[in-house]
Structures are given as C-alpha cells and as structure tokens.
Amino acid sequence: MRRIGEFLLVFLIVLTFFYMKPVVLSQKSPKPVDELVVNEIKPQTKATQQNELNATGMSTMIGLSETQLKEKMSNPKKEWVVGVNRKWLVYGDNAKNYYQVELTDDKVSSIFVLGTEVDIAPFNVDMTLGDVSEITTIYPNFEFDYHDKKYEIELTEDDMNYRPLVSFDNGTFALLHFNYDTGKLLGIRYVGKNTLVEMIPYQLNEETPVKPVELTDEQWNQFNQANTEQLFTILNVMRERINRKPYKLDTELTLESKKALEGFNKEPKSVIKKEDRLEQWQEKVDSSNPSDRFILVDEEMERLLKLGKPIDKNTHGLFVQSMGDVPFIVSNWFVNRFDQREIKDAKDEYIGIAFNKNQVLVLFNQKAVNTSLTTESSDNK
DSSP: OHHHHHHHHHHHHHHHHHHHHHHHHHHHSOOOGGGOOOOOOOOOOSOOOOOOBOOOGGGGTTTOBHHHHHHHSOOOSEEEEEETTEEEEEEOSSTTTOEEEEEETTEEEEEEEOOTTSOOTTOOTTOBHHHHHHHSOOOSEEEEEETTEEEEEEOOHHHHHHSOEEEBTTSOEEEEEEOTTTOBEEEEEEEOHHHHHHHOOSEESSOOOOOOOOOOHHHHHHHHHHHHHHHHHHHHHHHHHTTOOOOEEEHHHHHHHHHHHHHHHHOGGGTOOSHHHHHHHHHHHHOOOTTOOBOOOHHHHHHHHHHTOOSSTTOEEEEEEOSSOHHHHHHHHHHSTTHHHHHOOTTOOEEEEEEETTEEEEEEESSOSSGGGEEOGGGGO
C-alpha cells in the first residue's frame, strides 16, 4: 500500500506540471510588437544649478576700473595693446610671479595667472582635477543672464577634464587649465560674464553677438607685434613651468614663418588640397566667433612649412586660424594631446613667430638657423 501511495503522489505531480506548463509559458511570452509601449528618453537641456565658490583674491578684481586696479596693483612691467580698447597689463616675469590683467574699455575684463607663487586661493598649482572636485563640483553646463539674455554653456568631456569652468558668488568665473601630461593645474583665467560670452571658450546655446571690427593695416601691425611678444613671453613662462629651457627667438625662423603665411594666404590650395577642407577653412576665416578654430592636418602642415623654404629639415611648427586671444591659444596647446607634443620637446631651443591678422604660425628648431640674428629670451623680459 505504501508503494501505491508513493506512485499516486508522483503521478499527480507529473500531471500537474504538464497541465500548468502552457499557462506559465503564456505568461512569459513577449507581447506582439504593436502592443509594446516605448518610452522615449530625451536629453535634458536644462542647465544644472551650480555651487558657487566664495569670491576671493583675483576673482574680486573683475570689473574694476584701471584706476582702481592700479591702486591695488601698481607698476605693471609691460603693457600690450592687442585690440581696439583692449590691452594687457603684465605683472611678473617668471614662472613664480607671472600674471597679466586684461582691460577692455578701461575695466578689468579678465586675469590670466601662471605664477606658482601668485595667490590663487582656494586653488594651488599642485592641484589635480580630483583635488579641485573636492572643493567644488565640476559641472558639464552653466546657465546665466547677461544683458537681458539667457546663456547656456555646455562643456565637452575634454573640457571637463582639462579646462573645466568654476563659478564664484560675485558672478565671475575661472577657467582652469590642466597640463595634459602631468594632470596638474598650469594656469587660471578669471573672467566676467562679458568675456565669457565674447571669448566663447565653450559651446554656447546661441551665436555670440560679437561684431567683427574693421582694422587698418597699421592697427593690424601694431596688434600683431604686441601679440607676438605676448605669445613668446607666455610660451616661455609655461616652458619654465614644465622644467624646459626658455626659447630664443630666431630671426630666420621668423622670416620663414612669415613667408609661409604669405604664401598660404596668396594660394590656399597650395596647402589645403581637398575642397571640403578648403570650405571649412574659409568658414573659419569669415567667422567672428573666437571659438571657431581651424587646425591643419599633418600633410597640410608639411606643405605650409615648405612654403617658408626652411633651411633646416628638422623645423616643425604649430598653426592656428582663430579669433581667440593669445592666452587662450597657448593654454589650449598645453592641454591638447597633439599640440603639446610640439612644445614640450626638451631639445628645441629656437622659435620663429608670425601673425597675419587672425592667423599665427610658430616654428621650432633645435638649433639657430641664423645665430647672428638670434635674440636671447632674456632680452624680451
């Protein structure tokens, strides 16, 4: 009897399994396609509310008049006039004490700091991005009002890693430039809303209202000369920061860079062969947007260098077509994974610099092309 009972129990379990299987399977079967409801996820465009740091030090100087500035910071070492109603006052002359203050319409519009001993609290030059994130959040977007208009700024992944933006509670901002190689803070650019809108270092939600200014040849020559000295100075301070010897300005390399730019502008197709690339370049030439940059690819750069008829085959260089100012251009070279390779070479000692309106070409070499015409870097300090 016990065996019969066990048999009946097993039989009932098997019978139940076969009867229930269709029900279970029907519950797990997918719905027909036309019964599915798809929830579309749209990207969020609303900017995040940022935490603002307490405004201290350099950030409190933005907006001061030139008179007020000089009451606090007297005796600048140099003055560079780089545009209509725009100039830089230079303080310091080495990697420890260097910074420069931009004046637009006689008011402080930005401050660019490179010196390791200049007070930049709450930041310091040994900081990494991780260190900065401990005192403030690194945001991918910002929103602010300026002249009755609302602006939204969006940072790319590279922006957040190498040139993030932080805000202060007095309405100013700081662009933090990190060295691509070391990951440490290399420079800081303090700006107000007006400079942030006009400089456009990041993607904006709308086209900037900056109007191109028509300049005379005499004005271009004046501004280009000031920008040449500015680029040479900043480049050498940054070289000192990364433990490299300062460059010496070589006249022959400078002539080669000028000759190359002249040839390029006379016949752009001699450098840019592809029609689509040529159209892209022309768009940047016609643009008044400072963030619109055009950089030559390797083969185009080789053709440009040949136009300068270099005496030494080891000459190499960097070219930029941009409305951006010199501190922004040079800082970008050090945070760009490709450009920084050109300027970190410890063997290079000589450079030539040429500006042609919104174009700049810098040539590098390990030796002086014409030693008798070489200017020591210390002569320009």
